[in-house]
Amino acid sequence: MGKVYGILGWINFFSFTETKEKIFSYLPWFILKNKTWETIQLKNWKQHNNHFIIQINNIVDRSLASKWTNTEIFIDKSQLPKLKKNEYYWNDIIKCKVFNIQNKYLGIVTDLISHEYNDTLLIKNDFTKNNKKIMIPFIAEKIVKSIDITNKIIKVQWN
Incomplete structure (x- = not known):
């Protein structure tokens, strides 16, 4: 997740999936915070220029959102599509x-x-x-x- 966007708790978000929007079908998301895995509950997302902006549940202002910036998200690999022979992630x-x-x-x-x-x-x-x-x-x-x-x-x- 990138830097904060606006005053209502939105955060810039960059997807590295082949089809950028596909990342939103791989929920829930996880982050590693203080050596503990936490689940992120996504409230909303929108396309913004060449990336997205997202809202996380219970993040309602800029100061709360700033605690989530520069964070990588993870998904459960079992959610990814099965690959054909000689394909790999x-x-x-x-x-x-x-x-x-x-x-x-x-x-x-x-x-x-x-x-x-x-x-x-x-x-x-x-x-x-x-x-x-x-x-x-x-x-x-x-x-x-x-x-x-x-x-x-x-x-x-x-x-």
């Missing part, structure tokens, strides 16, 4: 080990970045001298040769 790719086709270890996926033309794997290798992150375009078959979610291994055409 982004969070399944995080922490996969990446090797090039010559079997050289490149690092571990720390994030995926969505761009207009293609997604990008962000890879970190703790064994290199300068701990540089590598960005590899996520282009299936051409660059990303295989993904083994079970063993958490990705093979890429990359030097």
Whole structure:
């Protein structure tokens, strides 16, 4: 959740689901607050420019809403649609080990970045001298040769 919107307790909200509005069908939401999982009861939501604004139950003014800013929400993975063979969710790719086709270890996926033309794997290798992150375009078959979610291994055409 982003910063507060207005004086009535609305909060800016950014969805990272493929279809942005789909996040509102994955209720309830959860947050980790003070090392305890809490459920969020959504009162209302609206589209606003390229994101959404939301109202949480019992949050009626700006000062109450400010306590919820810069918070990540979580959903129960069992709510997500079942995937077909060779499909995966982004969070399944995080922490996969990446090797090039010559079997050289490149690092571990720390994030995926969505761009207009293609997604990008962000890879970190703790064994290199300068701990540089590598960005590899996520282009299936051409660059990303295989993904083994079970063993958490990705093979890429990359030097």
